[in-house]
Amino acid sequence: MKNAHLLTFLVEKLSLVSNFKLFESSWLDGKDHELPAQRGPLPPPRRGDLLEVPRTIFTHYGIYLGDNKVAHLIPDILPVLTKDEKLISSVITNKRLILGCMYKAATVRVDTLEDFAYGCNILVNRTDKLMKAQAFPNEVVARRAEKLMGAIPYSLLWNNCEHFVTYCRYGSAASRQTEKFCECLKSIIRDQRSVIVTGLLGIISIVCFGMAPSTTLPTILVPFTLWMAG
Secondary structure, eight states: OHHHHHHHHHHHHHHHHHHOOTBOOOOOSSSOOOOOOOOSOOOOOOTTOEEEEEOSSBEEEEEEEETTEEEEEEEOSHHHHOOOHHHHTSOOOHHHHHHHHHHTEEEEEEEEHHHHHTTSOOEESGGGGTOSSOOOOHHHHHHHHHHTOEEEEOBTTTBSHHHHHHHHHHSSOOOHHHHHHHHHHHHHHHOTHHHHHHHHHHHHHHHHHOSOHHHHHHHHHHHHHHHHHO
């Protein structure tokens, strides 16, 4: 019976991860809501518009500045390693982005609309229909974005690209993407079966790698922490 409960628990969590878009943005309270699709060609963005690019596991945001240029906050390790502006201004690769996340280094930079979109469809001012706060005039939004250009500390949970655009357009930095991620973690922590699973994984690590502080302490502390937090 216990094995059946554990199997059910693992299936539930795997299903949650596979169906949960880690950084999918939604400003609606309660259940998600799909906006009606817009028919016909989309009008070109205007200076100060909030641009949204849905990707596989997250959504990237930027502020359109006009002349095919977009200001956006993006992790980048290269400014930490070099002062070569030409090299830094090149398109940020996934490797640069991941290392920037790990080092918590980012920049608010300007890229072309095509480089910003990275081959994905662009949504314009979608969050205006979902936010409670009124958007600033577009020129004010663009100027607020331009004032923040340059290096900036990065935090996946507290200072990401969505925080940047919501601050510029609505006056307060917030990110529904990170809120949903935290809700997911809370649901896992509150499930007491997590204690059993982490305990079993700890025992397996002890059996495979032997008794050592690196295996024994996590085996005790992690399940205990989850038990106390649940």
